[in-house]
Amino acid sequence: MGKLTVKEVQSIIKKSEPGRYGDSGGLYLMIPKSGAPYWMLRYTQHKKRRALTLGKHSHLTLAEARTAAEEFKKKIRSGEDPIAERKREEQAVINTxxxxxxxxxxxxxxxxxxxxxxxxxxxxxxxxxxxxxxxxxxxxxxxxxxxxxxxxxxxxxxxxxxxxxxxxxxxxxxxxxxxxxxxxxxxxxxxAGGVEKSRIRMLTLDELAHVFQVFRDHRDNFTRDNYLACALLVVLGVRKSELTESKWTEFDLDKSLWALPAERSKSGVAITIPLPPQAIEWLRELKVRACGSEYVFPSRRTSKRPHMGSDTLNRAISKLFGREPGRKLQPPNHMGELEHFTVHDLRRTCRSLLAALGVPGHVAERCLNHKLKGVEGIYDRYDYFDERKIALNQVATAVEPLINA
The missing domain is CATH 1.10.150.130 (Tyrosine recombinase, N-terminal domain)
Structure with a gap:
């Protein structure tokens, strides 16, 4: 194979006919169908044919391309793999x-x-x-x-x-x-935080009545969105993020159904949740309040999150208990002697209400989208939809007078 001349290279570039034009020793001028012409070195290493890009023609003259090719061929003869070395150099630099x-x-x-x-x-x-x-x-x-x-x-x-x-x-x-x-x-x-103990906090009906009354009395600080979120958490027993990050596309209010997808379920299992009439009423109000947002609880502040923040409810509740992280001057305690509770305690409250209403344990566990344990979990694939519908309706009936007072 004869060597290319400078004039031949210029002629090839001018014609721009896609192809591979050989020089010598494995060096080629590449004219791609799209993009800029470039120099490529072809070589054999470990019985495999390899190709290494040297640089664009506009960056390397013919003489410079030959020099670069010879330097790489020396490395190849000494056993180095220039392609692997280049990949290593291109990896992200980790300094901080x-x-x-x-x-x-x-x-x-x-x-x-x-x-x-x-x-x-x-x-x-x-x-x-x-x-x-x-x-x-x-x-x-x-x-x-x-x-x-x-x-x-x-x-x-x-x-x-x-x-x-x-x-x-x-x-x-x-x-x-x-x-x-x-x-x-x-x-x-x-x-750090010490050994964590399993929480057992749940609210009685009397405590729920007091809590929602305090919510209503301080609606300037505890918004209506927060109020309805807490109501739905008590009635449906879902996890906080499953509710506050939900989209309207998951709901069919006419059929009273919420299709919680697997990718948003903490258990990794999709579930269709039957919605009591009271929950439908609250969701329809939230639909109006959402003002066209795709989220049930859209973010009310300018932030990267399009939905309610992960700590919004807990911070709002703690503030009513006279606790506000990051502030030297703490707000007054409006909850009185009531023991502090968190948003997750509302889910535990729903579970306790189900038990108090005589709902069988396996049905109550499926209401909370818990996987059934042991042999029962392996063989029992029934979803208990009808039983869950009756159970959640009972919870909603029990707490509605406290919430809609």
Whole structure:
């Protein structure tokens, strides 16, 4: 194969006929069907034919392309793989904690059902303090500062979760050879939020009456959307995020059905929820209040989230108890002597009401979209839709006078 000349190269470029034009030693001028002409080196390594792009013709002259080809061929003869080396160089550079999290989180997306949970904790709790720190500059003191700040804001579960994610994050850095030790490894739950006890809080009917009365008395602070969300959580027993992030496309109000998809269900199982008449009434009001939004509870503030925030309800409830994180001057306690409760306690309240109304345990568990345990869970595939409909209607009838007072 004869070598190309400068004039021949110019002629090929001018004609722009797609093809591969050989020089010598595996060097080719490539004219693609679309895009700019470029130089390519073809070679054989480990009995495989390989092709390496050297650069665009506009960036490399014929002489420069030949020089580059010879340099790569020397590396090939010494056993190096220039394609693998180039891929390694093109990998994302990881210098800061934020860079490390981005790389770590990509793997979580494929492994975890809810990868947004560690992402939310990183953005809110970790990134503001050490996100831009170089990896080798993060110390155990930084870790302690992060988890203590969360614990002092009376969020023990978040403190424990944050510590867990910090350990996993820096272990990922060790795995990649970016750091040699984990600054979070020596800490345990006692340094963060403490050993978490299973909550048993549920509200009696008398307590529910008091709570919804306080909600109504302070409607300037506790919005109507919050009020109806709590009402629906008590009556339907669904999880907070399943309700507050729901879209109108999931509902058929005429048929009194809510089709909760598997990807939004914490259990990973889709379920059709029968809606009591009271719930239909509240949802129709929310439809009007949504003002055309695709979400049942659209965000009322300018934010990246299009729906109600994950902590909106708990913060609103805590404020009525005289607790407002981040404020030195706390608001007055309007709940009186009532024991504090969280949004998840409303789901437990629904379960307790089902039991008090004589609903069989397996039906009550399916009302909450819990998987049945043991052998019963393996063989019992019946969905108990009709039984669930009767049970939820009973709960709605029991609490409606307290909510619609």
């Amino acid at each position: 904690v934020e860079d490390l999290f981005t790389d770590w989180h990509q793997g979580l997306v494929n492994r975890l059902k809810h990868p947004n949970i560690p992402k939310r904790i990183f953005i809110k709790e970790i990134a503001p303090q050490i996100g831009r720190h170089p990896l080798n500059k993060v110390s155990p003191m930084d870790v302690r500062s992060i988890i203590q700040k969360i614990a002092e804001s009376n969020r023990p579960s978040i403190a424990n979760d944050t510590l867990m994610y910090l350990k996993q994050l820096f272990n990922h850095g060790i795995k990649l050879g970016l750091i040699t030790y984990n600054p979070a490894s020596a800490f345990n739950v006692n340094d």
